Amino acid sequence: MLKSEYENMINRCVRCSICKWIPQVQIKNQEHASICPSIDFYNFHSHSGGGRIILALALEMGRVEMNEKVRDIVFQCTACGGCSIACQYLNTLDPTEVIMDLRRKLVQEGVGPMPKHQAFMDNVIQSGNPYGEPRKARAEWLEEGIEIDDSAETLYFVGCTSSYRRKEIARATAKVLNKAGLAFKILGSDETCCGSPLFRTGEDDQFEKIVERNVAMIEKAGIETVVCSCAGCFDMFRVEYPERASFSFNVISTAELFNRLIDEGRLKTGAGKDITVTYHDPCHLGRQAEVHEHWEGDVIEVMPIMKLNIPEKPKRCGAGGVYDAPRNVLEKLNNITLVEMDRIREYSYCCGAGGGAKAAFPEFALHTGKTRISEAESTGATCVISACPFCSTNLKDSIKESESSMDFKDLGELVLESLGRDEKNFDGMKEDMEGKHDES
Amino acid sequence: MMNLDEYAREALIDAVGKKNVSFDEAILEVYAYNWGMEVVNSMHGKEPIPFSTPPVAVVLPSTTKEVSKVLRTCKKHDLTFKAQSTGLGPWNNPSRDNCIIIDLRQMNHILKIDERNLFAVIEPYVSGAQLQSELMKHGLNCHMPGAGPQVSLLASSTSMSGPGFTSPSTGYSGRNVLGVEWVLPEGEVLKLGSLGLSNEPDWFCGDGPGPSLRGVMRGLHGAMSGNGVFTRVAIKVFPYPCSTEWEITGDLPDYQFKKPDHIEFYMFDCSKYKKGERVMRAIEEAEISFMCSMLSGFGAAAFFSNSLEGVIDKVTIARMRVPILVAITGRTSRQFQYRQEVMEHLISKFKLENVIGSKFTPPSISYAEAIRNNFGMHGFISTGGVRSAHGSMESIGMCMNVTKANIPLKKKYIKREQIANDFGEAVWSTSIERGHMYNIEAMALYDQCDKHSITGVAGYCIDSNEMDLHNHLGIPLFVEGDELHDHFGPECSNYHEWLRKIKQILDPTCIADPGNYISPGKKKKEGET
Numbered sequence: 001m002l003k004s005e006y007e008n009m010i011n012r013c014v015r016c017s018i019c020k021w022i023p024q025v026q027i028k029n030q031e032h033a034s035i036c037p038s039i040d041f042y043n044f045h046s047h048s049g050g051g052r053i054i055l056a057l058a059l060e061m062g063r064v065e066m067n068e069k070v071r072d073i074v075f076q077c078t079a080c081g082g083c084s085i086a087c088q089y090l091n092t093l094d095p096t097e098v099i100m101d102l103r104r105k106l107v108q109e110g111v112g113p114m115p116k117h118q119a120f121m122d123n124v125i126q127s128g129n130p131y132g133e134p135r136k137a138r139a140e141w142l143e144e145g146i147e148i149d150d151s152a153e154t155l156y157f158v159g160c161t162s163s164y165r166r167k168e169i170a171r172a173t174a175k176v177l178n179k180a181g182l183a184f185k186i187l188g189s190d191e192t193c194c195g196s197p198l199f200r201t202g203e204d205d206q207f208e209k210i211v212e213r214n215v216a217m218i219e220k221a222g223i224e225t226v227v228c229s230c231a232g233c234f235d236m237f238r239v240e241y242p243e244r245a246s247f248s249f250n251v252i253s254t255a256e257l258f259n260r261l262i263d264e265g266r267l268k269t270g271a272g273k274d275i276t277v278t279y280h281d282p283c284h285l286g287r288q289a290e291v292h293e294h295w296e297g298d299v300i301e302v303m304p305i306m307k308l309n310i311p312e313k314p315k316r317c318g319a320g321g322v323y324d325a326p327r328n329v330l331e332k333l334n335n336i337t338l339v340e341m342d343r344i345r346e347y348s349y350c351c352g353a354g355g356g357a358k359a360a361f362p363e364f365a366l367h368t369g370k371t372r373i374s375e376a377e378s379t380g381a382t383c384v385i386s387a388c389p390f391c392s393t394n395l396k397d398s399i400k401e402s403e404s405s406m407d408f409k410d411l412g413e414l415v416l417e418s419l420g421r422d423e424k425n426f427d428g429m430k431e432d433m434e435g436k437h438d439e440s
Numbered sequence: 441m442m443n444l445d446e447y448a449r450e451a452l453i454d455a456v457g458k459k460n461v462s463f464d465e466a467i468l469e470v471y472a473y474n475w476g477m478e479v480v481n482s483m484h485g486k487e488p489i490p491f492s493t494p495p496v497a498v499v500l501p502s503t504t505k506e507v508s509k510v511l512r513t514c515k516k517h518d519l520t521f522k523a524q525s526t527g528l529g530p531w532n533n534p535s536r537d538n539c540i541i542i543d544l545r546q547m548n549h550i551l552k553i554d555e556r557n558l559f560a561v562i563e564p565y566v567s568g569a570q571l572q573s574e575l576m577k578h579g580l581n582c583h584m585p586g587a588g589p590q591v592s593l594l595a596s597s598t599s600m601s602g603p604g605f606t607s608p609s610t611g612y613s614g615r616n617v618l619g620v621e622w623v624l625p626e627g628e629v630l631k632l633g634s635l636g637l638s639n640e641p642d643w644f645c646g647d648g649p650g651p652s653l654r655g656v657m658r659g660l661h662g663a664m665s666g667n668g669v670f671t672r673v674a675i676k677v678f679p680y681p682c683s684t685e686w687e688i689t690g691d692l693p694d695y696q697f698k699k700p701d702h703i704e705f706y707m708f709d710c711s712k713y714k715k716g717e718r719v720m721r722a723i724e725e726a727e728i729s730f731m732c733s734m735l736s737g738f739g740a741a742a743f744f745s746n747s748l749e750g751v752i753d754k755v756t757i758a759r760m761r762v763p764i765l766v767a768i769t770g771r772t773s774r775q776f777q778y779r780q781e782v783m784e785h786l787i788s789k790f791k792l793e794n795v796i797g798s799k800f801t802p803p804s805i806s807y808a809e810a811i812r813n814n815f816g817m818h819g820f821i822s823t824g825g826v827r828s829a830h831g832s833m834e835s836i837g838m839c840m841n842v843t844k845a846n847i848p849l850k851k852k853y854i855k856r857e858q859i860a861n862d863f864g865e866a867v868w869s870t871s872i873e874r875g876h877m878y879n880i881e882a883m884a885l886y887d888q889c890d891k892h893s894i895t896g897v898a899g900y901c902i903d904s905n906e907m908d909l910h911n912h913l914g915i916p917l918f919v920e921g922d923e924l925h926d927h928f929g930p931e932c933s934n935y936h937e938w939l940r941k942i943k944q945i946l947d948p949t950c951i952a953d954p955g956n957y958i959s960p961g962k963k964k965k966e967g968e969t
Contacts, residue, residue, distance in 0.1 A: 012476040016817065017526050017590050021569070024589045025688060025695065025808040030550060030570040043500050044462060045527065046470040058469040062613050063491065089692060090746050110941070113609045207916050281856045304821050304857035304888045312749040327471050348691050392479035 003099050009093050012058040019049035019083035019095055020239045021256040022347040032342035032375055035082035037350050037357075037368035046073050049083025049095030059105075066105070071112045074102045075076035076364060079200055079355030080283040083361070085346050088317040097155035103202030113201040114360035121203050124210070128192040128358075129160035139188040141167035146174045149183035155223040155249075156184045159230035159389065160193050172412035173229040173254055178293070179419050180266040182257075184227065190217065194233040196284075199240060201356045208244055211236075229254040229412055232354075233389035234322075235284035239291050253285055255326040256413050262332045270334040272419030277409075278306050278339050278381035280328055280372065280395065281348035282388035285317030318346030319398045326387055326411055333418040349375065351386070369398030372408055383407040385414055441870060444496045448517035452499055452540070452704050453867070455509035460500040468494040471541045477530040479827055482898035490892050491534035495522070495541040500821065500871055502546040503800035504629060504671040505620060510542060511669065512627035514951050521625075522953040523669040525564040525592030530873070531600065531664040533918065535955025542669060546593075550673065552643070559618050559780045561643050561674045563592045569812060573582055582678045583610035584813035586868070598622075598670035599662040601917060603879035605815050605831065607872040608729045609769075610678050612833070614658055615873070618674035619643035622657065625668050625947035632657065635674070643674030655929075656942055661917060666957020681730045681769035681811065682776070686809065693746055697808040702776040703730070705802055705810070706783055707740065708792035709760035713840045716762040721789050723766060724875030726786065727897055728779040731767035733809055734869040738862045740765055740884065742818045743809075744802050756799045760866070767810050807855050825888035827897050829904040831917025833872065839880035842913050843867045846882040848902055858896020860885035879915065919958040 001009075021027065022035045026158045034040050039048040045056060055073060058064040083095040106112030112120065120130035128135050141163055142148070156177065162170040177184050195210035218226060228234035228248055237251040261267045281287075293314040302308045323345045327392055343349040352358070352368025373395060376384045384406055396408050409417075452461050462468070468863075472494035482488040501507045507523075515796050516522050523542040524532040534541065548565035553870065555578045560571060568584035571593055576580055585596040586604045593613070595603045596744070602613025610616075619635030619642070634645040646654050657667070682702035686699060689694045704938060706777025709718035716734050723732050735743070739759035741751045751758065768783050769777025786792055796802065809815055817827040829850075830842055840909040847864035854861045882904065886897040908916050909931055919928050936958065938968040943950075954960075 008889070013473075014528075014820055015473060016588070016825075018530050018817070021590055023692065023695075025570050025697070025812055027569040027573050027589075028686070029573050030566070033567070033570050033573070043460070043543075044467050044498060045543065045545075051470045054470045054473040055466060056467070057473070058491075061489070061491075065468050066470050067466070070466050073466055085692060090821060092747075163742070173788075187941070191700075201568060300487050303861045305856075305860040305885065305890070305893055306748065308748055308752065312747060315693055315747075317692040319694070323691070345657075353766075373769045 001101060002357055006098065006101055007059070007060070009098055010053055010060060012093060013053040014091070015050055015054070017048070017050065018091070019086050021086055022343055023086055023089045026347055028321035028342045032349070035343070035347060035349065037080065037352055037364070037371070038077045040371065041364045042076055044048045046074045047076060047254055049087065052102065053093065053095050053098050054076070056102055065166050066109050066111050068111065069127065071114070074099060074106060075112065075114050075117070076361055077355055078283070078357045078368065081348065082313055082315070082350065083290045085157040085287055085318045088315045092313070092315065093229065095315065098386040100202070106203050107202040107204070113203065114356065115180035116360040117201040118196055120359060121201065121206065124193045124198055125197070125206060127161045128425035129164060130193060130197045131160065131164050133164045135189045138163045138191055139186060141170040142174070143171060146171065147178050148185055150185050150191070152185045153222060153224040154182060154184040154227060155218060155221065155225070156186050156227045156229070157194070157233055158186060158191060159228065162230055163191070163395065164280050166392050167390050169229055169392065169410045172410060172416040176267065176408060176412055176415050176419065177227070177260065177310050180261040181207055182261065182266070187217070187229055194236040196236050196273050197356070197377065198230040199236065211241050215241060215247045218249055219247055220360060223249045224251045225251055225252055227257055229253060229387070229410070230390070231282035231285035231289070232390055235288050238289055243292060253325070253330060253353055253387065255285065257320055258411065259325040259328045262329060267415065268417060269332060272333065272335050272417040273414045273415070275383055276337040276339055276413070277330065277383045277385045278341050278376045278379045279330060280341070280351060280376065280384055280386040280391060281321070281323060282386055282391045283348065283350050283354055285387055286348055287322060287346045289322055290318055290320030292316065300438045315401040319347060328386065329411060329415060334413065336414070339381050341375045341379055343375065346377050349392045351391040352398070353390045358390070361395035367396055368400055370402045373398045373402055373404050376406060377404060381408055385409055385411055387411040445517070448513065448519065450896050451513040452497055452510065454515055456499045460502070462498045463496070467635040468496070468499060471495050471498050474530045474533050476827060476898070477533060478894045479898050479901065480656055482895050483902055487673045488894040488898070490888065492530070492535070493537050494953070495534050497540040498543055499540060500543050500546050500861050504623060505521065507542065507623045507669050507671055508627040508629060511623060511625060511951065514540065515626050515949065520951055520953045523665040524588065525568060525595040528587055528591055531956040532657050537952055539953050547671060553578060553580070553677070554579065557644050559643060559674045560679050561619070561672060562594055562616070563672055566591055566593055567591060568593055570894070572812065575677055576680060576684045576686065579680050579684060580677045582675065582677050583607070583613060583616050585613055585818045589812045590818045591812055592765060594670055594673045594676060595875045597673050597675050598665055601685065601831070601869060602648050603931045605731050605733060605810070605813050605874055607879065608724060608732045608874060611676070611873050614660065614662070616676040618646040618652060618676065619671060620646065620657065620674070621672035623669045623671055624772065625791050625952040627935065627956060636656050659939070662895070664920065664956035667723050667943065667951055677770055682771070683789065685689060686808070688805070695805045697804040699804055699807050702771070702773065703767060703807055703811070704780065705796045705806070706766040706768060706787070706794050706798050707757070707763055707800070708787065708794050710762040710764055710792070713762055713844055716764060717836050717840050718784070719764055719792065720871060722786050722790070722876060723783070724778065724780050724871045727874045728768060728782050729766050729871070730769040731765070732871050733765050734867065735765060736862055736866040737761065737762050737763055739866050739868060742780060742821060744806055745814050745818065746821065750820050755802070774790065819883060822885050823885040825893070825897070827884050827886060827901065828917060829884050829897070829901045830908060830913040831879070831881040833877050833879050834914045835877070838914055839869050839878045842880045842882065842908070843869065843919050844906060845911060849907060850882065850884065850900060853896045853900045858886070858893050899956060922954070923957050
């Protein structure tokens with residue numbers, strides 16, 4: 001965001017509280033009317049999208065000093081983008097962009113990020129992943145039977161969380177691609193974090209270095225398509241990388257790819273158990289995955305006070321997210337019945353993990369996850385499906401914490417189940433289907 | 441900003457719990473900000489910034505008992521308080537440097553929906569959209585104030601104005617109040633209406649036992665937290681106007697609403713205010729409208745747009761002089777048909793041309809916004825700032841006088857390039873309760889980032905108030921605080937003396953911030969002891 005845009009935006013909040021709710025016309029009941037996990041947990045107005053815009057203005061005007069309390073308020077947010085969607089229904093403010101700018105400022109001033117974030121930033125820089133795991137262990141999720149084709153032009157960018165923490169997602173994705181006969185390679189120990197943890201916590205300089213490194217490596221490998229099973233990685237590659245680098249490869253999420261492979265008849269589904277599921281839209285596959293549409297034009301003062309953008313400035317309100325593909329996949333798995341939650345698509349409620357919340361404010365993250373699980377339960381579904389390893393982690397933790405009987409599966413795992421068993425992948429699939437996931 | 445002593449801090453923590461109180465500068469500053477504060481500051485000769493004096497603390501009570509404890513703490517420690525629910529507008533801000541904010545966000549329960557007796561009992565942080573979505577399950581609807589479906593219904597009902605776009609069929613907030621739970625400034629809990637009965641108290645009636653205190657509670661416009669904190673209220677609910685189907689498809693910003701059975705817009709240009717008055721009166725006498733608003737062409741175009749570009753595109757509407765927008769609804773096909781036939785008859789009788797369906801097709805989502813009362817926020821899309829300079833509930837004749845009188849006055853500021861050029865005509869006028877009363881607000885579009893514009897709109901508000909006073913145009917919406925009440929009172933039957941007596945009885949030591957209400961004692965002039 002340009003400085004002038006930032007200054008304009010922080011002066012224009014009308015404190016209407018719209019940012020706390022899903023778009024008003026989408027409210028279906030009282031319980032699921034909110035869109036902001038932060039205000040739901042912390043309750044003070046400062047913890048809403050609008051509140052943080054006001055805080056930005058107070059900082060700019062010198063009414064408040066940049067200190068640790070300001071830092072906490074700015075980081076006690078999952079940066080899910082819900083407030084921006086709500087505001088852009090009628091207004092033009094983008095509180096999430098202001099929050100991201102504030103985070104960058106806090107880091108530049110040496111006040112931010114949160115100490116926990118600093119630790120994982122250091123890990124990303126030193127080990128290529130926020131968990132501080134050794135690089136050489138990055139491909140340990142691979143198991144016998146999974147075929148990697150080093151000459152392939154498709155790269156499966158596994159991501160840190162699926163590589164080290166949610167290995168079942170990486171395995172399921174790889175097996176589905178194998179079954180579809182889609183040759184792919186991985187970067188193995190050369191794969192480095194996509195940079196999302198750095199970007200989300202305001203460490204922009206380091207993030208740009210990572211973008212540069214990853215783009216160079218992927219281009220050098222002659223990759224045509226990068227496949228992401230992690231919504232966070234996908235968001236970075238599709239939305240943020242093009243802002244900082246030019247490259248020729250395509251980026252696709254597993255949800256989009258599976259949908260296409262089913263349509264092409266390359267995946268024969270229908271073998272799984274009959275279950276009723278509900279789908280959780282990850283913020284980074286949904287509203288945050290809408291690319292930035294840069295506006296160029298003139299601001300015409302059609303009359304005093306009234307300024308018109310010619311051409312009209314596009315609003316970034318989430319419509320460009322990936323919503324239909326995962327739903328189409330679920331629809332095409334014959335044994336699945338999809339029931340929707342009240343908050344879906346661009347006005348989905350966050351899982352609670354994003355924006356560094358899981359690391360720095362685990363209680364907040366868990367509260368948010370439990371809220372989402374409760375909403376999932378209200379649909380009558382027995383299983384929550386999503387397409388993000390980070391959502392997976394927090395929603396599974398939330399299921400456990402709330403002693404819910406809900407199950408959670410990544411879309412890839414569900415697709416794999418529906419493909420049935422074959423000898424080649426039997427052992428791995430059995431483990432996946434029995435839920436013996438790697439929680440290390 | 442005053443520093444709060446340790447004992448007061450501990451007492452507040454004791455009242456609501458540590459995690460529900462903040463003394464932190466960053467949080468307090470956020471509560472010092474509000475839309476329109478820059479205009480209020482300018483009107484008082486201060487720097488036109490959107491910040492008031494910050495509160496010394498913010499508390500988040502969860503129960504009436506906690507509210508009461510907070511107020512007792514205020515009394516003991518010489519603090520004032522300002523209570524807020526959803527918090528939109530400068531009347532939520534402190535006017536004293538020893539003020540705490542009581543943010544009622546955690547009191548957000550719908551306690552009861554009495555389908556049979558047509559009322560709902562709510563806490564302060566229940567929004568219009570929340571209650572409506574729950575009422576829809578029972579085939580019911582609620583009134584919402586013009587500020588929109590995101591604001592508190594309790595605050596509008598007990599404390600602040602309250603006409604809305606559906607006022608023809610749902611009244612206005614102050615008229616819909618039944619039983620009330622009211623924490624008086626010194627912490628005592630008062631129960632109004634049938635809730636105060638010693639035997640079988642319930643929420644169904646707002647008057648009694650004994651003399652009704654509803655008028656004392658809010659008068660016409662409300663005390664804006666100047667007389668205590670309202671923690672629960674029962675409000676009237678109404679039959680849902682049409683079919684309760686609610687299906688929205690598509691993604692933002694292109695939502696499509698499946699228009700439910702039995703709702704239709706009508707819009708026509710009456711060209712002249714006199715004719716507009718006759719048409720509105722006739723529609724309301726026929727008791728057929730769900731919504732019936734007189735607008736300016738510009739305002740009408742804004743209702744159906746979500747950007748300034750969208751407004752400019754709607755030339756057909758924007759060039760109208762005196763447009764009236766009506767929503768006709770029906771609970772049944774028969775009722776809907778009857779109302780439509782009456783509407784057609786009136787269109788024919790007054791030689792009107794309905795542009796809906798002929799020259800203009802509203803976006804389908806407009807029907808959802810009409811039902812959900814979401815048109816108010818459209819006022820901000822053109823310049824970012826909008827302010828009602830005049831606002832009062834009066835007869836329609838008086839409303840037209842106000843409308844016409846405001847045109848030359850507003851043009852003065854338009855000419856100075858301080859207010860956007862709406863030809864001076866931008867007003868929103870609605871019937872209330874089938875023409876029993878009307879509301880008029882003269883809107884001024886301004887730029888809240890432009891000091892020249894802010895001082896202009898402030899000047900317009902001051903001049904508009906003076907004009908109302910000297911031309912006998914009624915008491916405007918924003919006569920708040922000692923200075924204005926003392927100015928208007930002597931010209932208006934000395935009402936201010938009675939208002940002050942109420943404050944003296946309820947709050948003799950002035951614990952409730954009187955900034956938007958009145959002080960118990962007459963404000964001392966400079967140098968006066």
